[in-house]
Amino acid sequence: MRPRVLALGNPYRQDDGVGPWIAEQLRQAGLDVLEVGDDLTRLVEGLAGADEAWVIEAVVSGQPPGTLHVLEVGSAPLPAFERLSSHTFGLSEALELARALGVLPRHTVVFGIEGRCFGSGEGLSPEVAQSAEKVIGILLGRLGHPRAD
Template identity: 45%
Template sequence: MRRVLVLGIGNRFRSDDGVGPAVVDRLRALGIPAEERSGEGAELIDAWQGHDTVIVVDACRSDAAPGTVLRIDAAAEPLPAGLFHYSSHLFGLAEAVETARALGRLPRRLIVFGIEGAAFGFGDSLSPAVETAAGEVVRRVAAEVRASGP
């Protein structure tokens, strides 16, 4: 069983929705294994099987300021309703978490970092606030991976 899996969810060509893949790129540059995923729910449930700890990074939308970073212990509590529902996937992250919980298929630890996005239209760059937040999340994810041990 692998101990830690880091997943970055998003679409690199939808502006701030690409923050998950951007974080994956930066973690890999630091030598931390991470995987990019589209965010389709069934794919996520399959991906985190066999892992003790899963850390997911995704863009979110709420009434917070762009670049706001949320850390949610999704193994202990449901993801807030509507936070990750802007996705084009009908069965996305929030639905995957709750389906896996109902089926007893959640990893022991499931940490979700949500980064409040500003722009979700076509484009391949992050807004300034989300770019800054991505750097913060890279530091926080790296610390969580190191704390989880080898």
């Protein structure tokens, strides 16, 4: 059984669009991806019923742009990243809500890419685009996909 891939982000806020950008590349490789956008309640809904989930999100933690954070969601909460949207809760809180509701998959991995630019506009900064390509290779490789790098 394949993991459920969930991509977060807004493609009209520069690096925040890394999730949707990766989602499109994975679709072109023949994979199904649920685009959550920036509504994290949809993330909680999308996690329900999955045995395994891979979550893709732009993050801000103070690390250099393009830094890739690969975080296994265990029994402890994830570190809180800076909120990128105006919604009342962020990625860490959404995953904890899923845990509290009993819908957090037994194996959940977050692929967070440190962003640089989050203003209005389309397109990824070079550092984020490079990390996005790396994430695509990692995900396709984990699936044994022939297009993996």
